[in-house]
Amino acid sequence: MKQINQLAKLISEAKSIVFLTGAGVSTASGIPxxxxxxxxxxxxxxxxxxxxxxxxxxxxxxxxxxxxxxxxxxxxxxFQPNEVHNFIAELETQGKDISIVTQNVDSLHSLAGNKHVVEYHxxxxxxxxxxxxxxxxxxxxxxxxxxxxxxxxxxxxxxxxxVLFGDPITKHSEAEMAIASSDLMLVLGTSLLVTPFSLLPSSAKQYGIPMAIVNRDPTPMDDLFDHVIHADLVAVVEQLKQLI
Known part of the structure; x- marks a missing residue:
């Protein structure tokens, strides 16, 4: 798939990558x-x-x-980290500067070994x-x-x-700082329906960094991205691992 080849090239060339992750990243670990x-x-x-x-x-x-x-x-x-968590952690061990801003509350990114994880919720x-x-x-x-x-x-x-419903979000500024210091944004497994998390891709757009989204279903924010892949996330990661 052309989009996956292009994404693999972006990941290979990037020095600093920020990942925005949602529930779709953890479903392969058995989490709904x-x-x-x-x-x-x-x-x-x-x-x-x-x-x-x-x-x-x-x-x-x-x-x-x-x-x-x-x-x-x-x-x-x-619950244990799955292929997606491990893929992101491996990029960090390979020397890339990885930041993760996650909607997930399962701490699996940290368990996989990533050091800079902003637990947005x-x-x-x-x-x-x-x-x-x-x-x-x-x-x-x-x-x-x-x-x-x-x-x-x-x-x-x-x-x-x-973060319970009705609570303020306290990690938004930290998330924006992670975006500002990166040269590639990858959004994985999130419908981008929840604000203010859904505003973060717009922040990245302002910095002019390449942006890609991989999600099973279309999202309202797809038009913002340079690369859009609607497919099973684990399958996409397996292909990326073979290409990088």
Missing amino acids: DFRSTDGIWTEDRSREYYTSVDYYTKDPYDFWRKYKEIFQIKLLRN GNLNTATCPVCGAHYDLAYLMEHDVPVCTTTDCKTVVRPDI
């Missing part, structure tokens, strides 16, 4: 795609309410029960007490149906370290 045409959110829009700041504030105990079910917390330790592996700031790891979250802060005299129900 929340926002594809047949994803979880389309099955039950109430999930947005149950993973919102408002619901955590209203009923933190039931929030945690639904949160663990929706994000399959019990299975989190079973936070991660599922930790939680923080909103009152005293104490931090808790996945092991503690797994031990308790409803994790409560153990700090003396606190006992507050902790909050997961993901």
